[in-house]
Amino acid sequence: MPSGELSEDQDQVRPTGAEGGPPSLWSNPAYRIFLGVQTLSALGDSFSYVALPLLVLHSTGSVLQMGLVTGLTGVASILTGxxxxxxxxxxxRRRLLMLADGARCLLYLLIPLAWISSTPIWLIYTVVPIAGCFSMLFQVTYVTVVPAIVQPDQITKANGHMYATYAVASVAGPALAGFVASSAGPAAAIGIDSATxxxxxLGVLLVKFNGRPKPTSPAQRGNISEEFLAGAKFLWAHPVLRPLTLLLSLITFLIYGLTDLVIYLVKHELDHPDTTVGYVLTAGTVGSFIASAAVARVRKRLGFGVTWISAFSLAGLSVxxxxxxxxxxxIAVLMTITLMCTGIAGICSMSLRQEVTPSHLLGRVTSSFWTIHTALGPIGAAITTAAAAGAGVTTVCLVMGVVVLAVALTGTLTGIARPHAVEPVNPVDSVDRPTGEAA
Incomplete structure (x- = not known):
């Protein structure tokens, strides 16, 4: 284990198990409840992803209006981020999680109630973007509370489990939403979404934090732009997070449109039906499950730098x-490998930010990181798909894979490859520990 990283046999101000060793994640009731809460929230998002466009299509028959609703939601999420x-x-943060889920519950409940007597499309245009804002607030906030629920050396494993719940939700949610929509109507599916x-x-109420994260004090607060820049400044000052953000921005630019390219390759260039496309993309999802199961062991054995660089190098070769x-x-096997590698790298990246960022900055660092590294993604998708239309998917994927490999290997020349730069913050310094809560 490289210096500066925590191993499972280090004792870091935590309760011990029955035989004096560290407790497992599954023995932590707060973690079990939080994982269930996260699963329900992710399932609700996946339900919305299918049920809302179906409701618009059933009500208007317009694919354009479907796209407008989706686009408005995306813009609202980005701005909220x-x-x-x-x-x-x-x-x-506990109240923020409850607020985000409670608000989405009430907002989505308005739709099936209104659809009992009429079909006010304007309500969807109003409700859905607002719900998208609360969805982004939930995503950022849940990242900040994970270190207050699990032990420092369990963060990567916990993130792996939660990554798996998103993978399950992305498969099960649309299938369940489609089934409910076909049997009871899209409005009923949105009603179930509200219930999740x-x-x-309610589940968040039962989650017990190891400590209460310190919010910024009034003296530390500036205007919104100054506080947002505090996250970006922390990223820039950190010897690992700075190159990590820059390299990941380039990789996101390159592979953001990969799914579109694979769909085009299988359906048009190889002349296979839609069902085959579905099989290929489902096979890719298997890679996400493998990543969630393997990431903690891989990172513990190889360290952050080697894991991240190797994962994206292999992803480049697969592309x-x-x-x-x-x-x-x-192609299905290579998609599985690609999503496995990007999953491992992504979970490691999130875990590292949670480990090295002081709690009172973690929300802003998360927002800054997500905003910066995803900003070029849509532009990259437009460029790569346009290039594929002219030069073919074969050429574009080959060039894309080689460049991703080159970008990943560039990490060996940066702080990413220096394990001593990965220094977790002291959890005692990052949280207040109120009386009655676990140390």
């Missing part, structure tokens, strides 16, 4: 292989 970190650092958020909000292969089964 700019300030969500400031909010998460200023206010009580209600249960999730290049997709371009060279004309076989659907091979």
């Amino acid at each position: 700019l300030v969500a970190g400031v909010v998460a650092d200023r206010f009580d 958020f209600a249960v999730s909000a 290049a292989g997709i371009g060279l292969s004309g076989s659907v089964p091979v």
Whole structure:
């Protein structure tokens, strides 16, 4: 284990198990409840992803209006992401999680109630973007509370579990929403969606934090732009997070449109039906499950730098292989490898930020990181898909894979490859420990 990283046999101000060793994640009731809450919230988001466009289509018959609703939600989420970190650092995070889920419950409940007597499309245009704002607030806030629920050396494993819940929700949610929508109507599916958020909000009440994260004091607060820049400044000053953010921005630019390219390759260039496309993308989801199960062991054995660089290097080779292969089964296997590698790298990246960032800054650092590294993604998707239309998917994937490999290997020349730069903050310095809460 490289110096500066925590191992499972280090004792870091935590309760011990029955035989004096550290407790497992599953023996932590707060973690079990929080994982269930996270699963319900993710399932609700996945329900919305399918049920809302279906409701618009059923009510208007217009694919354009479906796209407008989706676009408005995306814009609302991005704009909220700019300030969500400031909010998460200023206010009580338990209450913010409950507020986000409770608000989405009430907002989505308005839709099936209104659809009993009429079909007010304007309500969807009003409700859905606001719900998107609360969804982004939840996502940022949940990242900030994970270190207050699990022990420092369990953060990567916990993030792996939560990554798996998103993968499950992304598969099960749309399937369940489609089934309910076809049997009882899209409005009923949205009603079920509302119920998942209600249960999730109540579940947060039962989660016991190891400590209460320190919010920023009034003396530390500036205007919103200054507080947002505090997160960006922390990223820039950190010897690992700075190159990590820059390299990941380039990689996101390159691979953001990969799913679109694979769909085009399988359906149009290889002339297979939609069902085959579904099989290939489902196979890719298997990679997400593998990543969630393996990431903690891999990182413990190899360290952060080697894990992150190796994962994206292998992902680059897999993307290049997709371009060279004309076989659907091979493409499915390579998509599985690609999503496994990007999953491992992403979980490690999130865990590192949670480990090295003081609690009172974690919301702003999370918002800054997400905003910066995803900003170029949509532009990259437009460029790569346009290039594929002219030069073909084979050429674009080959070039994309080689460049991703080169960018990942560049990490060996930066602080990412220096394990001594990865210094977790002291959890005692990051939280207040009120009387009656676990140390």
